[in-house]
Amino acid sequence: MPDKDHFNSDKGEARLSALQTNANAVKAVSSAVESTLGPKGLDTMLVNENNEVIVTNDGVTILERMEVKHPAARMIVNVAKAQQEEMGDGTTTATLLAAALVDEGAKQVARGVPVVKVIAGIQRGIRFSLNKMKEKARPIWELDDEWLQRIAYTASRENEDITLAVIEAAHMVGREKLEEKHFKLSSAVIAHPRAESNVFSGILVNKTRMNSQMPHFKEDVRVLVLADPLEPEMVEEEARGTDAGFAKQERLKEEFYVALEHLLHIKVGLVVTGRGVDPHAEEVLTDAGIMVIQRVARDELNRVAEYTGARPIKRNGLRKPPEELESMLGFCEEVEDDEVLEKIRISGGRGKPFATILVGAATEEVVEERERISKDAASAVQAAVRGGYVPGGGAIELSLARDVEHFRDTVQGMERFGVSAVAEALRRPMAQVVANAGFNPLEKIEQVKALQLKRQSDSLGIDCDRGIVADMIEMGVVDPLLVKYHALKAAGEVSTAILRIHTIVKMKEELFF
Known part of the structure; x- marks a missing residue:
């Protein structure tokens, strides 16, 4: 019978085996994108x-399209996707940091440090780093700030036309709109291979007018936004078979026809509905020269309402008196069915400001790439407005690594080994940028560390053209704080989740009969 020590040894080896398997899978994912950094x-x-x-x-494109089977590796891919959805940038950095944290954590466990202590230490180190990063951020005070244009230029892969378009759109919507929690400037980017690239104050609805007999262009338009179908309310099928039910259905139809007359009376020019339209209503509105857009997605419906100042109403709201219904209408200066884009263009709304960035190119492949770059630039600009910016090129992470080392000296017990893992991981971004530029990362990192310490600077990094230590701020190499902040936070969360996995067990296949 095996003794207790032998049994515990087997358990420990199994634990390390699972951890190493996960670490290797994560490293494989990271290696697919790390060469793109910088x-x-x-x-x-x-x-x-x-x-x-x-x-x-593009890191997120690589991660989304590469074949990934290992469950731990898929966790890293999911983090990158979440980073892209939340921030629109920083996916490669998030992936690299997560892989580094898992790698460094696994090394500490292999040395004999209990994994729970490593995890606790990593969590403390990440919290400390995030707080320090906020302290180091430089604010964007005005939309005219030259750093905002520099951030857009970097995020747009140095495409000047995209940079100018994004900055113009940011000015159109204004700072208040950019700081709204649920607003994304990247959603203003619309790409089409036949479009002429430009920026305009207004929105595009991904629909066309209901029929070709309706006007394709209107000016000074009153807008009704209906969240329901533009149809009479229906009595239940069973009830319609009774005299009372039939009479009620006829009454509802009459009320609906009266409501249509009210729309004509208050001079509605555009009706936007979330669902379908009754054939009789279509005929009446077409004859009256009213443009109708049906089956509009909810988020677009809300955008039309917000931009034109309309109050979305339900179907029963159509029964309201004309003067009350009139108070719920929005207004726009122009509405046009753009036959090239196959979308409805609305401009001159009296509600909240919106902008649209139209991106065109010669081919589908090129326009897709330009759309992605434009969205990245828009996301970076909005993130910078919201949270300011920090030095790029891995400089801020290397500076944080030094701060984390000092913090480690205040931590008691074995959690300090987990804090050390954070310090080591924070060196990886600059090391990778330097390696990708063709220089020795060990040599260059030591040079930067020494000068950062000597000058008490958080902005020194490596000029990737000359291979010398340079100030990233002076070079214009900066990143939005929120992009870096979210990348480090997400990396910390997923790395500790992976380190916490003790055993990998394959589930049995479900049997379906």
């Missing part, structure tokens, strides 16, 4: 089973 980053070629090829240096 100004000298290289492209990755993605090939599918039909030998179709995509060449890109």
